[in-house]
Amino acid sequence: MNYHLATSFEEAARIAANAGGTTRFLAGGTDVLVQMRAGMVLPDDLIDLKAIPGTDAMTQLADGSWQIGVAVPGARLGANADLCRDWPGVVEGMELVGSTQVQGRATLTGNLCNGSPAADSVPGLVAAGATVVITGPEGSRELPVEEVPTGPGKTALNKGELISEIRLPARGDNAGDAYLRFTPRTEMDIAVVGCAVSLRLDGDKIVEARVSLGAVAPTVLLVAEAADAIIGTTLDDAALDALAAAASKAAKPISDKRGSAEYRIEIAGVLAKRAAKIAYGRAKGDNK
């Protein structure tokens, strides 16, 4: 295995584009090293991104939007009070990833690019309308987060392409988001279902919403029908029931040892309701 310490995204893209065998990028390494250890993925070229300037930075621009570096670990997101105030749902999704030790390393970008349908930070990013900037041999392009994973372990990145930044839009007023996952254990477990909701209010009425589900399909889903079920409502009981029905309908899970397909479909609706209530409360100014 060749270990490369890239000093720019262009260099990292060049190394990846010219590499012949199995290539991996190294952010926190909490997926890569586990896969190496298991013999699942033995990279010929491993390209460490953490020496690239800016990869450890979180910046809020003048318009209120955020740029998150690709090497910022979960623990640092949680320690950023401004980010937690703007996007609590995004942060709480990432903070559910692993233990304190894993939080010291694991990144949003790694969680996204590993391509797990159960990745805990991805529904929050999708609901937030986050995008990624991709650098490749042909220059750079921007993609919505929901278009990055294309199947378990697969992404829309072409050979030589890598993510150079995550962008979160400006939060704006009267808005809130939330992520909930269901796991048998409260810590150190993989989501049976995950759900994130982001919404904006005008008075008591929801005027914008995005709903995302994890672990119920080959990729994390953006469920427009679930958002439509609550837009224009005050999140009354009828709207919550319609939301749950739309979320359950969109869920196309498999059955495995963590839960049957029927169970996951039911839980998708339950979590959507609960996450929507939390997001609504936050939009109203609740701090929880």
Place this chain on the structure above:
Amino acid sequence: MSKHHVTTTVNGDAVEFLADPRETLLDCLRDHVGLTGTKEGCGTGDCGACSVELDGTLVCSCLVLGVEANGKTVNTIEGMASGDALHPLQRKFIEHAALQCGFCTPGILVAAKALLDKNPDPTEEEVRYWLAGNLCRCTGYDKIIRAVMDAAAELREAA
């Protein structure tokens, strides 16, 4: 397979070693630096026996490559006592019988110290969540939590 020359500071001492890029920091500490206090339980980030601080952040050394430690500071269990004087956490673990086989103990001590350095007055719940990535097959955890709470109280009095 070319080896990489790695320069680090381990428990305050400058340390150099040659690492195969596939070797973890845990392998390097144990096999090249000769510090075997850091243990390997799972090798996959699940048990916390390999916990160390890397540039002041608590990590699993089995999930860090040796080459990634180049130019960084590593603190291991060997750096915890001052000479023969045990750290209050170490003393309280003995007093409370917070270990049986002891395999998880170095990792838990390093992790608990990282918590108390950051938060000298944690609630029991905070201690339990902080240590959720440190598995112990022997003690049932209660004695560990009590030892950490007691050490925290003693450290606060001394401060």
